[in-house]
Amino acid sequence: MGAMGSAPSGDPEAGGDPGPGGGPVRGRAGDLRGRRIAGYVVEEEIGRGGMAVVYRAHDVRLDRTVALKLLAPELARNDTFRQRFAHESKVAAAIDHPHIVPVFEAGETDGMLYIAMRYVAGQDLRALLDRTGPLPVDTAARIAGQVASALDAAHAHDLVHRDVKPGNILVAAGTDSEHPEHVYLTDFGLTKKSLSLTGFTSVGQFVGTLDYVAPEQISGKPVDGRCDVYSLGCVVYETLAGGPPFQRDDDMALLWAHQYDPPPPVSSRRSGLPAGVDEVLARALAKSPEDRWESCLEFTGALRRAGAGATSSGAGAGAGAGPGDAVAPPPRWALPVFRAASPTETT
Known part of the structure; x- marks a missing residue:
């Protein structure tokens, strides 16, 4: 099956459907399937850890499969965690190497921080x-x-x-x-x-x-x-x-x-x-x-x-x-x- 690297160990609650106003996601992570986050449609959860959840998602702009990493909403309210997640994308993108998973995009939408990475089938x-x-x-x-x-x-x-x-x-x-x-x-x-x-x-x-x-x-x-x-x-x-x-x-x-x-x-x-x-x-x-x-x-x-x-x-x-x-x-x-x-x- 396709897999993306797991986040640090742990198992926090992570999000679900946004409210009518598109606010922060709450509830179970599995509820995100089918949701569009930035330019990506969530398909399946493939990894979970203490800071983030990783999903297989579809890049609607470039028609490709990506791994989409989202900060758990409960942690997103903590500025330290938010900064740490934002810096991760810069750190990972700083190296172009064939044995390091490349980062395609990083950003924030509807109160959620995300990183889109190459999806590795394996x-x-x-x-x-x-x-x-x-x-x-x-x-x-x-x-x-x-x-x-x-x-x-x-x-x-x-x-x-x-x-x-x-x-x-x-x-x-x-x-x-x-x-x-x-x-x-x-x-x-x-x-x-x-x-x-x-x-x-x-x-x-x-x-x-x-x-x-x-x-x-x-x-x-x-x-x-x-x-x-x-x-x-x-x-x-x-x-x-x-x-x-x-x-x-x-x-x-x-x-x-x-x-x-x-x-x-x-x-x-x-x-x-x-x-x-x-x-x-x-x-x-x-x-x-x-x-x-x-x-x-x-x-x-x-x-x-x-x-x-x-x-x-x-x-x-x-x-x-x-x-x-x-x-x-x-x-x-x-x-x-x-x-x-x-x-x-x-x-």
Whole structure:
């Protein structure tokens, strides 16, 4: 089925039919089906989270299917949430990358904030794992490499995602046997830049999903791209082992584990993996950012080589390279399959 990246975790009430005067929508989100919002006719709810609801909708002007993200009306009355939602569209649109869901339009109508994005026909990684269980190493590395490409592009724009998880990774059909899937990373509304603009975070708060949150997020320390390396490491671990590295009975125990407990080797959860995979993941899941891979593509490149039976020590040799040393280009399998829509297509 078609799917769009889920919003942050949670389940608020969201809107229904507007009143006779076209005022704010109230009631059940499902009541929006058939309604026209800006230039889009709502067809079906496809995602729901703590801040927004995502619908499949029809763009009546350009005759195409889009994913339409709406802020829950109850939250729209909160200026902080409104600002956060508005900034998300700017943050997401700031990067033109084939593995980041492109934003077509953002605006406000009848008291509702909306973002229209490319509709991705496929499923998220959460649904894929629930359906298939652990993935082959080469498949896990291939998916992770595309996510890594998106994250490194965001980091180059000084954007840190901070909520990398299976539900935010969309897996669509690829173009050929060498690219059997095309992956998109969604939900850049939790980025460092958008949150700093809105003041949404404060001392003692962090953004992220507990199974994948980095230690420095929990402790409230400044974060950079290596925070996403950790979260991507947790996701890769789950794609190989069938579950995240830390599984505890309550949230506090889980947060403690991320900060202080060593992650169990993935080979202890799944036999038959190449020996180097444990070492690659251990570095991605290091407690200190300084001990992790320097970039997401460096991590997934090492994973790919380890999965093929090569030693990970050679894979990470570039981490200590000096500024004058040549940097190897990303492997061909991690390169874009196609370019995102150009701005002239958006409206």
